[in-house]
Amino acid sequence: MTDAPELRRRTAELLAAHPPATTDRLDFLRARFDAGLAWVHYPEGLGGLGAPRSLQAVVDAELEAANAPDNDPRRIGIGLGMAAPTILAYGTEEQKRQYLRPLWTGEEVWCQLFSEPGAGSDLAALGTRAVREGEGDWVVNGQKVWTSSAHLARWAILIARTDPDVPKHRGITYFICDMTDPGVDVRPLRQVTGEAEFNEVFLTDVRIPDARRLGEVGDGWKVAQTTLNNERVAIGGMRLPREGGMIGPVSKTWRERPELRTHDFHQRLLKLWVEAETARLTAERLRQQLVAGQPGPEGAGMKLAFARLNQEISGLEVELRGEEGLLYDDWTMRRPELVDFVGRDAGYRYLRSKGNSIEGGTTEVLLNIVAERVLGLPAEPRTDKDVAWKDLAR
Amino acid sequence: MSTTSAQPDLLYSEEEEALRAAVRDLLTDHCDAPGVIARTESDAPHDREAWKALADGMGLAGLLIPEAHGGQGATHREVAVVLEELGRAVAPVPYLTSAVVATEALLSFPQSRLRSTGGTPMAADLLAELATGRRIGALAVALNIAPGAAYKVVRHEDGALHGELTGIADAAVADVLLVPADDGGLYAVDASAATLTPQVSLDLTRPLATVTLDRAPGRLLGDAEPAVRRALRAGAGLLASEQLGVAEWALTETVRYLKERKQFNRPVGGFQALKHRLAQLWLEVVNLRAAARNAADALAKDDDTAVAVAVAQAYAAPVAIHAAEEALQLHGGIGMTWEHPVHLYLKRAKADSIAYGTAGAHRAALAELVDLQAP
Numbered sequence: 087m088t089d090a091p092e093l094r095r096r097t098a099e100l101l102a103a104h105p106p107a108t109t110d111r112l113d114f115l116r117a118r119f120d121a122g123l124a125w126v127h128y129p130e131g132l133g134g135l136g137a138p139r140s141l142q143a144v145v146d147a148e149l150e151a152a153n154a155p156d157n158d159p160r161r162i163g164i165g166l167g168m169a170a171p172t173i174l175a176y177g178t179e180e181q182k183r184q185y186l187r188p189l190w191t192g193e194e195v196w197c198q199l200f201s202e203p204g205a206g207s208d209l210a211a212l213g214t215r216a217v218r219e220g221e222g223d224w225v226v227n228g229q230k231v232w233t234s235s236a237h238l239a240r241w242a243i244l245i246a247r248t249d250p251d252v253p254k255h256r257g258i259t260y261f262i263c264d265m266t267d268p269g270v271d272v273r274p275l276r277q278v279t280g281e282a283e284f285n286e287v288f289l290t291d292v293r294i295p296d297a298r299r300l301g302e303v304g305d306g307w308k309v310a311q312t313t314l315n316n317e318r319v320a321i322g323g324m325r326l327p328r329e330g331g332m333i334g335p336v337s338k339t340w341r342e343r344p345e346l347r348t349h350d351f352h353q354r355l356l357k358l359w360v361e362a363e364t365a366r367l368t369a370e371r372l373r374q375q376l377v378a379g380q381p382g383p384e385g386a387g388m389k390l391a392f393a394r395l396n397q398e399i400s401g402l403e404v405e406l407r408g409e410e411g412l413l414y415d416d417w418t419m420r421r422p423e424l425v426d427f428v429g430r431d432a433g434y435r436y437l438r439s440k441g442n443s444i445e446g447g448t449t450e451v452l453l454n455i456v457a458e459r460v461l462g463l464p465a466e467p468r469t470d471k472d473v474a475w476k477d478l479a480r
Numbered sequence: 481m482s483t484t485s486a487q488p489d490l491l492y493s494e495e496e497e498a499l500r501a502a503v504r505d506l507l508t509d510h511c512d513a514p515g516v517i518a519r520t521e522s523d524a525p526h527d528r529e530a531w532k533a534l535a536d537g538m539g540l541a542g543l544l545i546p547e548a549h550g551g552q553g554a555t556h557r558e559v560a561v562v563l564e565e566l567g568r569a570v571a572p573v574p575y576l577t578s579a580v581v582a583t584e585a586l587l588s589f590p591q592s593r594l595r596s597t598g599g600t601p602m603a604a605d606l607l608a609e610l611a612t613g614r615r616i617g618a619l620a621v622a623l624n625i626a627p628g629a630a631y632k633v634v635r636h637e638d639g640a641l642h643g644e645l646t647g648i649a650d651a652a653v654a655d656v657l658l659v660p661a662d663d664g665g666l667y668a669v670d671a672s673a674a675t676l677t678p679q680v681s682l683d684l685t686r687p688l689a690t691v692t693l694d695r696a697p698g699r700l701l702g703d704a705e706p707a708v709r710r711a712l713r714a715g716a717g718l719l720a721s722e723q724l725g726v727a728e729w730a731l732t733e734t735v736r737y738l739k740e741r742k743q744f745n746r747p748v749g750g751f752q753a754l755k756h757r758l759a760q761l762w763l764e765v766v767n768l769r770a771a772a773r774n775a776a777d778a779l780a781k782d783d784d785t786a787v788a789v790a791v792a793q794a795y796a797a798p799v800a801i802h803a804a805e806e807a808l809q810l811h812g813g814i815g816m817t818w819e820h821p822v823h824l825y826l827k828r829a830k831a832d833s834i835a836y837g838t839a840g841a842h843r844a845a846l847a848e849l850v851d852l853q854a855p
Contacts, residue, residue: 390763
């Protein structure tokens with residue numbers, strides 16, 4: 087029985103055997119994984135102990151108090167949040183053993199080759215082709231887009247069309263793609279902010295062994311649902327103090343710069359302050375529901391709320407700053423590993439937050455999901471449901 | 481900037497869910513929409529049967545009153561659940577006005593040295609009466625007054641009270657009025673000693689009245705100012721739960737109707753333009769639930785109360801109105817009729833948006849509380 091005292095005991099044991107002060111960071115992380123304290127809800131041997139997920143907090147608190155190194159979860163978020171749960175659910179034993187440890191320690195960064203220029207919200211329309219050579223390798227050709235971390239990644243989760251003769255959701259297969267293979271060409275995609283946080287990835291005759299297929303041939307859409315559901319959970323789950331989000335910087339500006347204040351800005355600021363606080367409370371309520379084991383549908387809405395708030399609040403701050411709002415901090419094409427919202431100017435935050443209502447599911451698509459799955463309203467009519475992918479108008 | 485000292489508990493306990501189920505059952509039996517509509521046109525707009533069942537039968541009038549004073553010794557969290565259900569039924573009972581606002585005013589001074597003839601503090605006697613629900617109290621402050629705003633007082637002269645107060649919610653059914661006077665005192669006045677004149681009210685389910693005092697005898701309870709502030713703050717904070725109930729009814733009924741109603745050979749709820757509006761409304765209701773729960777929890781713990789109440793009230797009114805307005809619009813022609821109950825909810829939502837301070841008044845209060853000063 088793995089309970090909190092047992093986890094504390096095991097954590098103390100790990101710390102005694104590998105004192106953080108004198109242990110190499112990576113060695114410590116590997117030892118932590120092997121002790122089952124990486125993600126305690128994962129199975130034994132795969133970084134976990136099969137314990138309740140909520141008990142991870144016990145381990146994290148002990149390790150933080152001991153000043154132990156962490157695995158930089160933000161930098162490896164795609165691997166942790168999306169690739170790992172999918173590999174756990176659909177991978178073979180061999181795949182799980184090969185990929186999960188270096189994924190968790192951050193030795194190997196992952197990216198996600200899903201979206202395409204012609205398949206964003208309608209992801210199942212994707213056209214990247216994977217053709218099998220007899221009983222051997224798959225040969226992949228196509229183009230992916232909006233790929234964060236592709237320039238840093240060792241591995242990618244990839245969905246490709248393996249059967250164009252069946253309707254679009256059915257002919258897709260899920261693969262693990264080696265980003266160092268010949269034929270994988272990563273090109274920076276410069277954005278409205280000036281920086282290149284994302285990439286385009288061109289795949290030309292990339293060979294993927296069948297052993298790197300995840301799930302059955304033609305089952306890729308089902309497998310991708312696991313990835314996508316975990317993506318939305320990851321986006322909504324942060325715990326914030328009051329003024330902890332983007333309302334913080336603009337409130338600070340307001341307090342420190344009385345010369346900028348006008349009645350119009352005051353009304354707008356107070357309205358957004360209230361909305362930010364209620365959204366924060368909703369996120370906290372969702373978190374409490376999850377801890378109590380009664381997950382609510384609120385998660386579906388949190389991303390919608392924060393996207394709009396981030397955009398309106400940062401937009402207000404640009405205007406509030408007046409002459410300064412006419413300036414921008416830096417248009418250099420940088421390649422950040424992480425999105426840095428609070429470290430840069432209001433203008434950057436305004437432009438970057440425009441992506442919040444597009445990435446991870448557009449606001450329009452998420453509103454449909456809320457309407458259909460939460461409120462139970464009828465689904466959109468589907469004209470493409472029974473048509474072979476190759477016969478769809480494009 | 482103020483910060484919360486501890487995380488609020490934003491969930492409902494099992495006991496609270498059981499309480500909700502009991503109240504909902506009772507209201508389903510006692511308080512259906514056609515009955516409420518018919519009653520609004522009668523001489524007795526309040527539902528005394530429902531009140532008796534809630535207050536006397538279930539003991540809900542005394543939730544906020546300590547057991548030592550004859551109440552249930554529960555907290556604002558349970559009261560909030562009751563108010564959600566009352567809002568959902570747009571029930572014409574004086575629960576918010578008597579069991580919350582008048583009660584909170586009296587709770588300022590149960591230990592007061594001012595004694596009744598029986599020797600117990602005057603306020604304690606009244607609390608025990610309100611706890612049973614057999615007597616109804618009303619704070620004689622106009623319904624639109626925000627917790628921090630100025631309120632009208634009557635003249636205290638020659639040991640009696642003189643003056644006229646308007647906009648007093650549920651005064652028509654009150655047995656005792658709590659009246660602030662120009663000497664700074666709050667007085668208990670028997671309703672029989674006052675002249676109560678019904679006003680034609682926008683919200684037919686929470687009617688207002690004028691209170692006229694002409695040499696009316698009053699018993700001094702204590703200082704009016706802290707009692708009125710406390711009462712209005714609790715009223716404002718818990719009103720958010722009533723508004724949540726109103727908004728939830730509007731959303732649920734509209735979704736139900738749009739799944740059934742067909743036009744252009746499709747259920748109307750399948751059109752994306754309407755789906756997005758309803759999804760948007762759902763988001764607002766979800767946020768309102770968190771804000772209302774936070775206010776109830778803050779009042780119960782007496783922690784972070786001022787900010788929590790101001791946030792809840794600044795957020796609640798626009799959401800409740802939006803929900804009711806969307807419900808009316810999306811019901812089409814039937815939504816515009818007297819026989820469909822949506823108008824009751826629209827009128828309640830609009831009146832609630834003024835009750836205990838407008839959203840703007842609460843935003844202005846917040847500006848002070850969280851140090852976002854006006855220019």
